[in-house]
Amino acid sequence: KFKEVQEAYEVLSDDQKRAQYDQFGHAGANQGFGGFGGGGDFGGGFGFEDIFSSFFGGGGGRRRDPNAPRQGADLQYQVTLDFEEAIFGKELNVEIPVEDPCDTCKGSGAKPGTSKETCKHCSGSGQVSVEQNTPFGRIVNRQACSHCSGTGQMIKEKCTTCHGSGKVRKRKKINVKIPAGIDNGQQIRVSGKGEAGVNGGPAGDLYVVVHVRSHEFFEREGDHIICEMPLTFAQMALGAEVEVPTVHGKVKLKIPAGTQTGTEFRLKGKGAPNVRGYGQGDQYVVVRVVVPTKLTSHQK
16 A cells, blocks of 8 residues: 555646646556556555545545535434224325425525525635645645535525525425335335435435234234134134125134144235235134133033
8 A cells, every 4th residue: 555655746746737637537647657557546445546545535526516516414303103094095184394496586695686695715616726745745635615615606595485595494394295005114115305406416215114003803914814713612613604804894714623723724915905006915813712711600
């Protein structure tokens, strides 16, 4: 690594090579080197950029245009559903807090009738040069202008509604369709319903995280529904036809004579629909013998 640091120092100490690196990155710096390889990286996965970043906080890399369009932030909303609502789906109207462009200034942050001015401190570039002492000597680093927050523009007269931010906090009603078969912990992505974009960029997305309340009789395993059915010893020994609750309504189930406790029966298609539309789950009924604690004289 010492050789790599030494080579980087040669770039730093040579004004021409440093200027080439500042303007062209790896390609410019590599014009004066023969041993960096085609990609301009050092061996062992340690990049040429990494050495500069370790001393200058990434000042030698590409600089993002502060006024370029950027996508808004994503939002998350938690919703709780009943067991049956998750099985069959539901349409909800949710109200979420968002930051939308200010209607008064149309998102500019400037008072109506006025406009933004070019920042005098950075001449509109959004960056300023800062001298920094390093083991290699004094280095000039580029940083975001603190006066304009890196935007390159200043607001002389701020909008009285948003106080210069260009955004206002409000609550927005959004219609969310919960698909049938959604399970606990799954989330739904509602495209374009997150925070507003910056500089004309697209809005972020809304992620609705679903929580499902437990049921007193049913349990769920993926698309399948599990339940336990209590039966008497006589029903298990002699056989019977019983009604079993399902989320789709009651169905009749034949219990063969001699059925043992813990036996599992399958009710095909009586489970939850697959949330992606891949068929329907089943319901599994586990029978349990219930021993009466009190017997009548006739039963004895």
